[in-house]
Amino acid sequence: MNLQKIQTVIADQRSYLDVLLAKPTCERLEERNVDLNSRLAQVVTGVRRSGKSTLCLNVLKKSRQPFAYVNFDDERLAELCGADLDEVLTACIKVYGEFDVLFLDEPQNVPEWSLFANRMLRNGLHVLVTGSNSNLLGGELMTHMTGRYHEISLLPFSFAEYCSFR
Numbered sequence: 786m787n788l789q790k791i792q793t794v795i796a797d798q799r800s801y802l803d804v805l806l807a808k809p810t811c812e813r814l815e816e817r818n819v820d821l822n823s824r825l826a827q828v829v830t831g832v833r834r835s836g837k838s839t840l841c842l843n844v845l846k847k848s849r850q851p852f853a854y855v856n857f858d859d860e861r862l863a864e865l866c867g868a869d870l871d872e873v874l875t876a877c878i879k880v881y882g883e884f885d886v887l888f889l890d891e892p893q894n895v896p897e898w899s900l901f902a903n904r905m906l907r908n909g910l911h912v913l914v915t916g917s918n919s920n921l922l923g924g925e926l927m928t929h930m931t932g933r934y935h936e937i938s939l940l941p942f943s944f945a946e947y948c949s950f951r
Contacts, residue, residue: 786862786869792876794861795853799880802854806846810839811942811950818937819844819913821886826902826912826930831939837915838890840939845886845913852886852913853877857894867897874905886911899930906933 813836819827821844829837838856845852855873857865865873877887887905892898893916902912914934942950 786865786872788872788875790861791865791869791872792879794859795855795873795876795880798854798856798859802842805839806842810843811946812843813840813939813946815937815939816840816844816847818935820935821845821848821850821911821913823911823935824906826906826914826934827937828914828916828930828934829937829939830916832941833917835939835941837939840937841888841890841913841915845888848886850886850911851881851884852888853881853884854888854890855892856890857898858891863894865895867895867900870895870898870901886913888913888915890915892916903930903933 815829819829819841821827829841831837855862855877874887877884887910889898889902889912892902892914902914905912
């Protein structure tokens with residue numbers, strides 16, 4: 786996949802992200818379990834639509850750390866393979882400039898993503914990952930990232946959280 790196409794997708798995603806960051810959200814207790822300064826990848830897992838990405842965005846917004854965001858649950862990135870992930874990183878740098886945290890949303894859609902995440906960790910970048918329990922905690926994560934990640938499990942809103950948000 787070529788760099789220009791990847792860069793266009795990431796720029797589009799950033800525009801959408803700016804809209805999301807401006808909307809009010811509900812603070813979740815699990816936010817305090819995310820450590821953006823850790824040398825371990827912070828992996829937020831949970832069922833679909835439980836608020837994993839929103840939780841991560843809340844944490845990033847409060848931290849004020851520069852970050853880049855890539856949502857791999859995008860049909861325009863469906864043909865990505867592990868060899869394309871360097872192009873994704875280059876596109877992130879072009880769209881976001883320098884950043885300390887790389888937020889990978891649903892990366893399990895790309896083969897060898899965990900090897901890429903490990904390399905980013907070794908290079909001193911902080912990595913934040915979201916995905917469903919079954920997809921992420923299946924083969925690759927457990928095999929390639931054992932000992933290199935901290936899992937934060939997220940459930941859908943409790944009744945108290947729902948009432949707080951409303």
